[in-house]
Amino acid sequence: MYSINETYLDKEKEKLFEIKTNSLRKNFEKRRINVHTFLKKADIFRFIEEFITTRAEIKNIAFSDSVTLYQLGMYDWFESQATDKGYVINQPLKRSRTGQFAVFGEEPPGKMNIPYDIWKPKNDRWYQGLRDSLTSDLLVIGANAITMNGEIVSVDGIGNRVSGMIFGPKHVLCIVGRNKIVNDIDSALDRIHNYSAPLNYIRHNSKHSTNFDELPCLQIGKCVKCSNLESACLNTVIIRGQVKQHQDRIHLLIINDELGF
Ligand code: SF4
Secondary structure, three states, rough: OOOOOOOOOOHHHHHHHHHHHHHHHHHHHHHOOEEEOOOOOHHHHHHHHHHHHOOOOOOOEEEEOOOHHHOHHHHHHHHHHHHHHOOOOEEOOOOOOOOOOOOOOOOOOOOOOOOOHHHHHHHHHHHHHHHHOOOOOOEEEEOOEOOOOOOOOOOEEOOHHHHHHHOOOEEEEEEHHHHHHEOOOOHHHHHHHHHHHHHHHHHHHHHHHOOOOOOHHHHOOOOOOOOOOOOOOOEEEEOOOOHHOOOOEEEEEEEEOOOOO
8 A cells, every 4th residue: 555654744844945945055154154044953963073173262262141052962062072182162051950040059940039248249250251262263152043144143132142243253153944044134033023033032931030921922922022121122134245354253053953933
């Protein structure tokens, strides 16, 4: 008996991935943003290893906070390589098992109840780590969206997550799953404000004991372009290309998988 499995779509998704990335590659590379595509997650680690080995100037590496990087096990992988490969990791956004930033130690979940004079120097060290990441040799980062036209679009509150994409780090590896591909900037911003940002607030509420419940998007389920003081949407960064002397700076790594949101 002949039977087709109508629910198995991996091959079809792979084909669509190839069609889309072949097209967007031309647009990014015209703008001097290098594109590398990976059908399997595992292949990305070999690429990164070679990328670092062939660039002797990479001595310290920093990261953005990124669910994509968590899903790939990227933070642990870099840490496991650091001593052998001779580079230093700067990861102020690393979390302890309780969900607090690691610099605060194993404080229990929820609002930290530690005296100000103990909290303040730890917080200063955390903040300085964010500033230091802007002068790293290599920044490993995710993105909210990439467009078929060749743009990388991200939205951020403080700005630390995305400012290093513009200037500072000598090299940037921007890692995204196929789900981050959108047609244009309007589609990117619509997706970010009406899906990624609200979901990210809910993620922080449930995993990091924040309270973003008063934000309009969590009240009514859609973005009203607020300027709330808790908003993580106050800065929009659109990378439209790199200048001539930065042709080896941004490398966009696109994986044929659903990663992050
Ligand atoms: S309502 Fe405000 S916080 Fe929510 S997605 Fe829109 S700009 Fe961001």
